[in-house]
Structures are given as structure tokens and as C-alpha cells.
Amino acid sequence: MATRFGDWLNERSGWRAAYTMVFLRKIPKINWAYTLGSATLFAMIIQIVTGILLTLYYVPDPQLAYASVGYITNELPFGWLIRGLHHWGASAMVLLVVLHMVRVIIYGAYKYPREFTWITGVALLLLTFSFGFTGYLLPWDQRAYWATVVGTQIGEVTPVVGDTLRAVMLGGEEISGLTLSRFYGAHVWVLPSVLLLLVGIHIYLVIRNGITSVPKRGE
Amino acid sequence: MVEEKGHPNGIDEQPATDAKPKAGEDLDHRVSRRKLLVTGVGVMSGAIAATVGVPAIFYVAGPAQEQGGEQDWIRLGTASSIETGTQTLMKATVERRAGYLTTTEELSVFVSTENGADFVALSNICTHLGCRVRWVDDQNAFFCPCHNAVFGPDGTVLEGPPPRPLDRFETKVEDGQIFIRRT
Ligand code: HEM
Ligand code: FES
Numbered sequence: 428m429a430t431r432f433g434d435w436l437n438e439r440s441g442w443r444a445a446y447t448m449v450f451l452r453k454i455p456k457i458n459w460a461y462t463l464g465s466a467t468l469f470a471m472i473i474q475i476v477t478g479i480l481l482t483l484y485y486v487p488d489p490q491l492a493y494a495s496v497g498y499i500t501n502e503l504p505f506g507w508l509i510r511g512l513h514h515w516g517a518s519a520m521v522l523l524v525v526l527h528m529v530r531v532i533i534y535g536a537y538k539y540p541r542e543f544t545w546i547t548g549v550a551l552l553l554l555t556f557s558f559g560f561t562g563y564l565l566p567w568d569q570r571a572y573w574a575t576v577v578g579t580q581i582g583e584v585t586p587v588v589g590d591t592l593r594a595v596m597l598g599g600e601e602i603s604g605l606t607l608s609r610f611y612g613a614h615v616w617v618l619p620s621v622l623l624l625l626v627g628i629h630i631y632l633v634i635r636n637g638i639t640s641v642p643k644r645g646e
Numbered sequence: 647m648v649e650e651k652g653h654p655n656g657i658d659e660q661p662a663t664d665a666k667p668k669a670g671e672d673l674d675h676r677v678s679r680r681k682l683l684v685t686g687v688g689v690m691s692g693a694i695a696a697t698v699g700v701p702a703i704f705y706v707a708g709p710a711q712e713q714g715g716e717q718d719w720i721r722l723g724t725a726s727s728i729e730t731g732t733q734t735l736m737k738a739t740v741e742r743r744a745g746y747l748t749t750t751e752e753l754s755v756f757v758s759t760e761n762g763a764d765f766v767a768l769s770n771i772c773t774h775l776g777c778r779v780r781w782v783d784d785q786n787a788f789f790c791p792c793h794n795a796v797f798g799p800d801g802t803v804l805e806g807p808p809p810r811p812l813d814r815f816e817t818k819v820e821d822g823q824i825f826i827r828r829t
Contacts, residue, residue, distance in 0.1 A: 473698070476698060476702075477698070480702055480705060480706070483705075483706065484745065491747070494746035494747075495746045497746065498745050498746035502708075502745075503705055503708040503709075504701070504705055504707075504708045504711075505701035505702070505704050505705045506705060506708070508701050509698075509701065509702065509705055512698065
């Protein structure tokens with residue numbers, strides 16, 4: 428039954444060839460360090476699912492944001508779990524993405540023909556940090572507020588455009604409701620769109636170029 | 647770890663027979679490494695999806711379980727201010743909690759009494775489509791401006807489309823104060 432449906436669908440979509448190309452492709456003999464990219468991808472999926480669930484209740488309004496987060500954490504059934512997963516998942520993402528990059532560096536996997544994979548990877552690293560930065564403000568508590576003050580002041584020391592950069596980030600001279608809504612917009616719309624696009628390209632490249640083998644002595 | 651030979655992780659559905667078959671082992675019923683891994687990954691993914699998915703159902707359904715958080719007995723005002731033979735419009739603000747938001751709502755109620763001791767409290771919301779009815783003393787009736795409904799002083803429908811009489815509140819008097827409660 429399942430195979431018959433699979434055949435029917437395959438005839439009209441060729442999904443088996445795609446499946447083989449993605450999941451049954453030949454790879455060299457590798458080790459656990461090569462699973463770090465997939466682990467990051469997995470953490471990303473958790474972040475997307477729990478993040479979408481959080482948007483059902485969270486409101487990016489300076490009057491209500493803090494209360495809505497409190498409601499999620501303390502009153503909704505399993506709200507603590509959904510929020511906790513998203514919270515700790517964010518740290519896991521940063522950790523995993525950095526470890527993944529370290530593996531690529533140690534094995535020299537960034538070399539020809541994988542330079543572009545590396546470049547998309549650098550963008551993904553920065554994106555991951557941006558997620559953390561924009562997400563941190565959203566609970567709208569003291570810690571969120573001051574972290575954003577510090578973060579945007581770091582941006583301010585950028586030569587020449589520093590002041591403008593900070594003002595654009597904050598949507599004004601000070602942190603306000605405008606800051607909150609633009610951080611929210613960035614966190615749930617802008618960054619995820621770019622992330623998915625880049626992850627798509629990154630993984631396409633990994634499959635298209637094949638994975639590196641563990642370098643041998645003298646290589 | 648099993649030593650790999652020959653086909654380095656190629657696409658093949660054969661069982662990983664690298665290990666020497668032991669005496670008396672049923673070769674046909676050995677589970678291939680691929681199958682084991684695919685099943686393992688499937689089971690683990692399923693478990694993780696359930697760990698997030700099942701709580702997510704409760705999480706999404708959460709507010710549906712909540713009570714409106716409305717106060718029980720609502721104080722309207724002094725009972726002595728209500729005259730017999732007419733309807734007195736009384737207002738109260740009620741707090742309603744929806745999640746993290748508490749809103750206040752004006753409640754308007756027509757109160758009447760025949761003997762100064764037993765009170766009838768009628769909602770001013772038309773039971774047709776929710777317009778506000780008004781009391782006209784001369785005609786001894788409530789009128790709804792939206793579709794011309796007419797209700798009697800006890801709330802019964804006299805004319806028009808409303809499907810049922812005006813909603814009644816339960817009433818009580820305590821220390822000269824009149825209280826109402828939704829039934
Ligand atoms: C959201 C973040 C990222 C995701 C989801 C991701 C995902 C992946 C996956 C699944 C692979 C397959 C091989 C493996 O797992 O090791 C891979 C390979 C690769 N990644 Fe990433 N990656 C991310 C970030 C990065 C970063 C920050 C860099 C470096 C700056 C990077 C550079 C590379 C390179 C060069 C390869 C090819 C490695 C090889 O062929 O051996 N990636 N990535
Ligand atoms: S709403 Fe009152 S008659 Fe229709």
C-alpha cells in the first residue's frame with residue numbers, strides 16, 4: 428500500500444531520485460564531528476517550531492510584552508516547556524554552529540571547491556548571532572533592556588556610521604516601543620527568511636560538492 | 647565497531663555481513679545496519695516530535711480552558727433607589743481577564759421591583775442580535791431600535807424577531823446594596 432502510493436507519487440514527482448541524492452548519497456568514511464552541521468539544522472527546526480508556538484501568545488508591545496511572556500511561562504499549560512526549549516535552544520544553536528565551524532576549520536573543509544559553502548556558513552553564523560541579539564530584547568525585562576543598551580552601544584563604536592547605525596537599530600535615540608517591534612519583526616520575519624534561504628543554499632552546496640574526507644597525515 | 651570492507655557506505659540494501667556468521671546463525675533474518683539505523687532515527691524523531699507536539703496541543707488549547715475570571719456577585723448600587731412600577735437602569739463595571747489582559751466592561755442592567763424587597767434584573771442586551779434596548783415608561787415596554795423588537799416589563803417578547811426573553815440576572819440584597827450574578 429505504502430509502496431504503491433510511493434510508486435504512484437514517484438512516477439509524477441521523481442521523489443525517489445531526490446531522496447537518494449539527499450539521504451543515500453555516497454560519503455567517505457567520516458566521524459561524529461561531521462554530524463555537527465546536521466545537529467545545528469535539527470536545533471534550527473526546534474527553534475522554528477517553538478518560536479512559532481510562542482508567537483501565538485507573545486505581543487511585541489511595550490505595555491504587554493512582559494505580561495504576555497509571564498502568561499506563557501507561568502499560566503499556560505506547558506508554556507514553560509515551549510519557552511524553555513526556545514530559550515535553551517538558542518544557546519544550543521550558537522554552541523553547535525561554532526563547533527561545526529571549528530570542525531570545518533580543523534579539517535580544512537573550507538578549501539576548494541567549498542569556499543562558497545564556507546561563505547554561506549559565515550553568513551549563517553552571523554545570522555545565528557543576530558537571532559540571539561534580537562530575541563534577547565523580546566521578554567522586555569531589565570536584563571533584556573540593558574543587554575540591548577550594551578549591544579547597540581557596541582554597534583555605536585563602528586567608525587563613521589556608528590551613531591546612525593545605533594539610531595537605525597533602535598528606531599530612534601532611545602530604546603522604545605519602536606525598538607521592540609522592529610526587533611520582533613527582524614526576529615520572526617526578516618532573519619528566518621534569510622536563514623531558510625541560506626540554509627537551503629548551504630545544504631545544496633554540501634550535497635552538490637560532496638563531503639570532505641578526514642584529512643590524512645601529510646595532506 | 648564493525649570493520650567496513652569493500653563498499654564504503656555505498657547504496658546497497660544488503661545486510662552488513664562483514665562480521666563472520668556465527669555457527670547456526672540465520673543469515674536471512676539478520677537486520678541490516680541500514681535498516682536498524684533508519685528505524686532508530688525514525689523512532690527517535692517520532693519521540694522528539696511527540697515531546698514537543700503533545701505539550702503543544704495543551705499549550706494551544708490553554709486559554710479555551712480558562713474562566714473569564716469575572717467576579718461572582720456584582721454590586722449595582724443601593725436598593726432603596728429603585729422605585730416600584732418602573733425600570734431603573736443601573737451600571738456596573740466588571741473586570742474581565744483574558745490571558746495577560748484585564749479589561750473593564752460596562753454592564754447595564756434594568757432593575758425593577760414590585761414590593762421593594764424582591765428585585766428583577768434584566769440585561770439591556772437584545773436577545774436578537776445584541777443591540778441595546780431602552781425602556782419607555784409611557785408604553786410600559788422595552789424597545790430595540792435595530793429591528794423593532796418590543797419586550798414586556800418582565801422581559802418577555804411582545805413583538806419582533808428575538809428568540810427568547812431578555813436575559814435575567816440572579817439578584818440579592820445585602821446591607822441595602824443590590825447585587826447581581828449571571829445565571
Ligand atoms: C545555521 C547554521 C548552519 C547549518 C544549519 C549548517 C549545516 C551544515 C550541514 C548539515 C553540513 C553537512 C556536513 C556537516 O554536518 O558537518 C554542513 C557543511 C559545511 N558547513 Fe555548515 N551549517 C551552518 C553553519 C556553518 C558555518 C557558521 C560555517 C563556517 C563559517 C559552515 C561551513 C560549512 C562548510 C565549509 C561545510 C562543508 C564541510 C565539508 O564538506 O566537509 N557552516 N553545514
Ligand atoms: S437586535 Fe434587537 S431586534 Fe434585532
